Amino acid sequence: MIEVKDIHKSYKMGQNSLKVLKGINLNINEGELVAIMGSSGSGKSTLLNILGMLDEAETGEYILDGVLIKNLNETKAAHYRNKFLGFVFQSFNLINYKTAAENVALPLYYQKTNRKERQEKALAYLQKVGLGEWAGHLPSEMSGGQKQRVAIARALAAAPKVLLADEPTGALDTKTSYEVMDLIQQINDEGKTILIVTHEEDIANMCKRIVRLKDGVIIEDVKVEQVRAAQYVQ
């Protein structure tokens, strides 16, 4: 599903440039649930943003679902993001003046789905994350866990190939984190490929594979026995 070969990325800071990714090689198959770990500043977000086409690598090759992602203009990138990728952010990034249902429907709007279908799908995905009752509420009326679940519903709404989540539980307490992970595991069980950036070992252990980054290189890449989150959730 994802093939990454020798990706480099650096940020220019005035005169000097800071090398953040120094040759990343990574293959992720369909249906995997991968945790990307590493200390702060090791380049996790940078890698995820490149995989999400929110940012561009300097050198290297990135193939997503058989499509070489290279020299994309913004319009092309927008189409690919819309078709292939769903994002979940640490800070939720919901649009604050839109209701839960409207937020979830937004990627479908950019897919030019008609209005009725959009509403139906949005509601279906909200029900899937257990927030059917909350469809008409604004983000400001919801808890962090609820907001993150709306964000997950939104990421799923456009039926992407890959779900990318940058510290999805970073702003949540342990209990809520496990609820969110439970949801992510369920989605993964249905076959969706998911990448999660996280700091927390317990969250990482709920994935099927852990990739550790240090100073812009992968230092470890292991398959793990998945801990099911459901057992911690009543």
Added chain:
Amino acid sequence: MFNRDRWQEIFQTISKNKLRTFLSGFTVALGIFIFVILFGLGNGLKNTFESFFLNDATNLIWVYRGRTSMPYKGFKSNRQIEFKNDDIADIKYNFGMYMDYISPGINRNQKIKYKNEYNNYSIQAIAPGYQFAEKVYLMEGRFINEDDTQNQEKYTVIGRLVRDDLFGKKSPLGEYVDVGGSMFKVIGVFQDDGGDNEERRIYIPYTTRQLMDKNTDKLDQFVIGFKPEIGYTGAMMFEEKLRQFLKDKHQIHPDDRRGIFIRNVADNLQQNQQFASVLQIIVTFVGLGTLMAGIIGISNIMVFVVKERTKELGIRKALGATPRSVIAMILQESIFITTIAGYIGLFAGILILNSLGVTLEDYFIKNPYIDMQTGIFATVILIIFGAIAGYIPARRAARIKPIVALRDE
């Protein structure tokens, strides 16, 4: 443009972001409103000016008399010049080829009475040609004619406001009014664009006035309507010849600048038209200035709006919004708001102008107005420039990498 989904999206952002909508709408409405008011007041100023100077015929030479300031041919200085009926005859004889008409004038203020109503009015004793000089329009009846002056008839043509004062709504034709002790028959009612003062007077035959003044043949002044085809230079030449002729006839020193005064409307007209066009230019500049201010205002607000939305735009892009759709959304929203607000400002301005009406006449602003075309033109200009002003930040926002936009707090 007519995509229902897009409109729904826009209505939602507009209604959910009231402050933003209000700010940009208010700027545009205010800009247009001020434009309309200033432009209208400017037009009012122009109207006043035109009613002062441009409501009489423009082919006129007025001749007034005064006192000499130089001794000449045995006469002392400070001699009062008198005009008499033979001056009319002489002018007609010598200058007939330049002239359409000539009318003498003798003005008095006297009490005019009808039944129990009376008031003081200006009574102007004139010849028939005066009708053309003052551009008098008859509402009822007729003006003084040659027979009336010939026969020294006690006939009068009264101003609209005199009729209103003395007769109310009833027709005065055939009624008799008391003018300084003599009974005059009303034969006409006139209107004059020159303002209230010119409608608060009555006209009588000059010969009748002379009869009342112990059968004198003296006159106060003349007005001559020269043939328009002689043109500006012809009029100036005519004026000069007339001056020489009258000075010679009344034995006034050729260099004496007093004694006889001539006001040539052709000459005034040229200056007045220049002044009117200067006024027009000022009005136009004020209008353009306001529009510019409005455009700058809306540009600033668009920059602010886009800045405020940076993060939202980043989210939308992460969800698959193309740069095009981002630009289209911002522009369509801004055009929609400016259009609505622009027309609100336009009609508010027109409403205020209309309600002002005559209240500002004391400040030389008469009938302020703006023609629809100018108003709509200004509004459209503001909308177009608002859109251009919105396009630049919108395009920049559309180009920002989503990752940068998402980081924006």
